[in-house]
Amino acid sequence: MTIHLSIILWLPAAAGLLALLLPSRFARWISLLGALLVLAYAITLLVDYDRAAGGMQYVTDITWIRSIGIHYALAVSGLNLVLLATTAVIFTASALWTLIDEPDSGKPGIYALLMGLAQTAVMGAFMAQDLALFVVFFDLMLVPFYFLIVIWGGPDRTRAVLKLFMYTLVGSLLMLVGAITTGVMAANGGEPNFLLSELAKTPLGSTAQGWIFLAFALAFLIKMPSFPFHGWMPDGYSNMPIGVLAVFTAILSKVAAYGFLQIALPLFPDAAVRYQELIMIVAVASILYGSAMAFTVDSARLVLGYSSIAQLGFIVLGIFAFNGRGADGAVLQATNHAIVAGALIFVVAMLSRRAGGSEKLSDMGGIAKGAPAFAAVFVVFSFALLAMPGTANFVGEFMILLGTFTSRMTFAFIAAIGVALAAFYSLRFYISAMHHRVGEKVNSFEMTLREALVVVPLMLVVIALALYPQFALRPAQDGTRVALSATEQAQSSAATASTTGNGR
């Protein structure tokens, strides 16, 4: 029992509260300081994690709601450590960004508090070792974003945020029902206990697993988003303020992907195996649909939005390959995509500052002319997005495809088309923004020092991951083994069942 995880969990919210209470001119600095502290803490945890021992470490476990058997249980493992560090990186970048592009309406304290709460909720979802606690944090994650969008969002924000909320809550409330049912049924008339480790010991019956798995899958697929559950995405992405969107696209989608590995596969292995192909179809459809849309839309934000749909498709595909390579690739790719997509959101804002405030690709063009260094940074992110060999994204996608190839070859073939399409949309994005004829409104200038402070560190992370992807892969491997052990067992028992069935 340690207090470390509680400190790192509540630190962002505490920093946000401090930012709200102190004079507002300090707010953004306190917010940044809080984010940096969390980052330092996360890196320390990452370094300090005992890989040899493996498993759950820094376990915190307190009974929270005795009547229902819900625990405040936190732990870090190989699976969530890297994602925690990534979260800290992106929130730090976002806090830095507010120093450049101050959110207007003059309430920096409230902004800082909401971002702090968002980070706390996200990290809570990553660290939760109790099913109900996970669901609570997963739902809570959304609340700060409601206010961030309503107060600082784009012109159509009220409608956009309502759509976002209703879509995601349909999924996550059904997930809540599924989670509680899991605990109650596993208790079998006794006192329910929602600790993941306890629940994994007593798998549910096949029927219950089926619908509960689908409820969880729906919640995760909506949050990512995946085709065809992405209806909230275009409006949502278009109306979020930049610092918020960067966090949303980079991190929140990863919580969903992580949920599959941490919750859905270990607790509902039979159902996961049964619905493997269904989820893979959704993943492949997301890859194709997202890539095609990213190739056609004019809004730079939506290029990234649709490309996220495609990239998350790859991640889901890797997870549902049900083998180590696919899952490791998925975790690596989740890290990669978080950094690259988050960085590219800031790039969109930087482009828009140079294109007369427009985020349309048709209004951009020729920006590279006055900003060669910016162009160089941008090209690194573009190459990473298209998974150029030499980047960690390439490693990730390759492992995902390899894993898929060994388990479901057809899906791997179709998904491979997405790799080619990624090159199309990524390069189209870069070229039509930076090259081509200089747009009418374009007034290009070099990357400012403050802009560089946000994107250059992210670029360095991309390069570091490219040079040494094992940094994310190694810890992930321990975690994915645990996550996959249940489904592997289910698969083999399903295989035995089908052979005996055929032999009869």
Add this chain to the structure above:
Amino acid sequence: MSMPLASTVPAAPYIDWAGLSPLLALLGGAIIVLIVGLAGPRGIRTKLVPLLSLATFGVALGCVIALWGQNLVLIEDALQLDPLTLILMLVICGGGVVAVLLAWRDQAAEEIAHGEFFALMLLASAGMFVLVSSRDIVMTFVGLELLSLPLYILCASRVREERSLESGLKYLIIGSVGSATVLYGFALLYGATGQTGYSDIASAISSNGLATDPLFLTAVAMCTVGFAFKASLAPFHQWTPDVYEGAPTPVTAFMSVATKAAAFGVIIRLFDVALRPAIEAWRPIWIAIALITMVVGNVGALRQPSMKRMLAYSSVAQAGYVLVGFVLVTDLGVQAICSYLILYSFGNLAAFAVVIARERETGEGDNISALRGLGTSRPALAIAMTISMLSLAGIPATAGFMGKLRLVEAAAAGDYAWLVAVLVVLSVISLAYYLPVVATMWRGETQPGTDAASGVPVLAGGAPEADATGARAGWELTAVAVLLAAAVIVFGIIPQPVFNLVASAARGLGLS
């Protein structure tokens, strides 16, 4: 029920006066308040009378707490003072305290005189005590009427306001139809079973095999319909939005918490105890009512410019959620209902406090436009309203979420997970009317009427004295709103005390 005919002087029934103390406190307080209200000096009427009413509710609460954990039968077999009664009285008296604070400087109390206004509120609470504790259909009907009659008058207490009079009249007519239906149902029930006591009815049903008897089933149907009227369950809810909207807002707030608690108390007791042997006959009907209520409430609340109408439909929807706990007929289900009623009341009352504050501060009545830009102009009220809306919508870290969580748990344990899945999907609709309220407050438009795009007509109305805009409503409204909102967050994070409180809720019912 059997009296020895031989004895010429029937023995007086044994009365447990201590057990009756909450009822005696409320009745005594009502009389005192009524008399003090006749006093000449205005200061006594406007300050002492509400204070005495508060004290009465306080004493009643004290009696409830002193009796905590008891399980007594009072006045022979007529009333039962068990944990369910005590828990619901806690909600009712707590709601009463808040309602008195909200009504303290209200125009309604001014118009029908303070003494009468607060005495009626206390009398209605006394009726609620009788209703939730009764275990005899005659007492149930007495309680029902004792609860209803004062409320009819309270609804019409803004005697110079046409909407209020309309509200009272409507409530009187619909309420009487409901009462008549219940009474007819009770008469048939007596005809079918020959008993008036709840447990006697239950044993008569099972020993005489009445569960499929047409007369008995008609009685069950009449009781169902009658109580559905009273608890404003769809499709018998049509009166609710009009009555809620027209009634003085403190009265609406009181009704939405206390009347609801009382109605569910009697529904639980009548069906889970007296009619339990015939569960197969009534459960499908109540499930249907729950589903219809959830749909109608959630859809009806959409796009209502009047906050009170919106909250009325929202309370219909919430009643539908509570019914999910009721149809389970389990110990956990009753516990979940009690948790829900307690946890839900905080956010609900906080919302009404803010609505009342804005009614008095602006000339826009309860229109949603009265909340525009509140985040900048009155942050304390805006935060309270935000928290209460999030709680009503059931967002995590609020009391409303914990209430729903408990319902989900009870339903999952009672093999009705599908019903609660329907509940949560329908409750997503509720975001479409709760969240716009939040957005209106925080979107950053400060001046009322500047948002021409919204197209919401600014309604005339509100109290005449409120036309002086810019004036601040009383401190007690802000205090109530902020305290209740704080309770929403506290119980949203630490719900265990509430769960402990209701742990024995079903002890007097004999459920599994």
